[in-house]
Amino acid sequence: MADHNPLNRKKKRVQQQFQDVDSLAVAFSGGVDSSLLLALAREVLGDRVVAMTAVSSLMPRREVDEAVKLAGMLGVSHRLVRVEGLFVVDFTQNSANRCYICKKILFSKMFEFMREQSVTCMAHGANADDMADFRPGMQAAEEMGVLAPLRDAGLTKAEIREMARQAGLSNWDRPAAACLASRIPYGMEITHKRLEMIEIAENTLTALGFSGFRVRHLGDTAKLELRPAEFDRLLNPERRLKIVSALRRAGFDYVTMDLEGYGSGRMNRSLS
Numbered sequence: 001m002a003d004h005n006p007l008n009r010k011k012k013r014v015q016q017q018f019q020d021v022d023s024l025a026v027a028f029s030g031g032v033d034s035s036l037l038l039a040l041a042r043e044v045l046g047d048r049v050v051a052m053t054a055v056s057s058l059m060p061r062r063e064v065d066e067a068v069k070l071a072g073m074l075g076v077s078h079r080l081v082r083v084e085g086l087f088v089v090d091f092t093q094n095s096a097n098r099c100y101i102c103k104k105i106l107f108s109k110m111f112e113f114m115r116e117q118s119v120t121c122m123a124h125g126a127n128a129d130d131m132a133d134f135r136p137g138m139q140a141a142e143e144m145g146v147l148a149p150l151r152d153a154g155l156t157k158a159e160i161r162e163m164a165r166q167a168g169l170s171n172w173d174r175p176a177a178a179c180l181a182s183r184i185p186y187g188m189e190i191t192h193k194r195l196e197m198i199e200i201a202e203n204t205l206t207a208l209g210f211s212g213f214r215v216r217h218l219g220d221t222a223k224l225e226l227r228p229a230e231f232d233r234l235l236n237p238e239r240r241l242k243i244v245s246a247l248r249r250a251g252f253d254y255v256t257m258d259l260e261g262y263g264s265g266r267m268n269r270s271l272s
Contacts, residue, residue, distance in 0.1 A: 030067030033125030175212035
């Protein structure tokens, strides 16, 4: 009997891509996309799937910890792959090609680990919606032969969240994350200090209960992009002063709020 549930059909399309795979490494950030991919791969491959998380100054420590926790909950072998050598001139000068350069380095390091462990294939959590955005990192994945099963099955972000919810994944509604370098405008040099300032600022907002936000590094100014539903929370006098004080200590001279609110890919506007 034909299955008329579109999500079930797409799930089958994802898992069919694993049928001829001897072993698989999933590039695992701990986000909902790679979590669903990992869960679906484990259903087919069992112990022949391993999660790999690239650890560098671009990924906040809290997200690494979350990835470790989630991989454990899924019962999947998990490896933290320390990535050095990111801070080459081509990357730190922060051109529009930044993500391509970064992914080339990250995936190369992961492939080194795979060869050591005799793992045959790698997949990442790109989805169908990513095709409509500026994603130079996806070009790097294509060139290096990294599979994108969710995207190839036509799964959108909303569908992935629904499938993750149905599967009981705790992070099904977790806001999308991105590397810390994405908070720095194209053309502004990426430095360890700037990344550290951003991480401190975002840890402050997380500790105060905010979610789905970005802190953009604009030189001496931190620009807060919050969900409009949380604007009022920011304007609480005590909370506002805590944020300003923490961000001043982190190294920012000024703290501003974007009245438009948070929007993914905001930095790409300068490219159009």
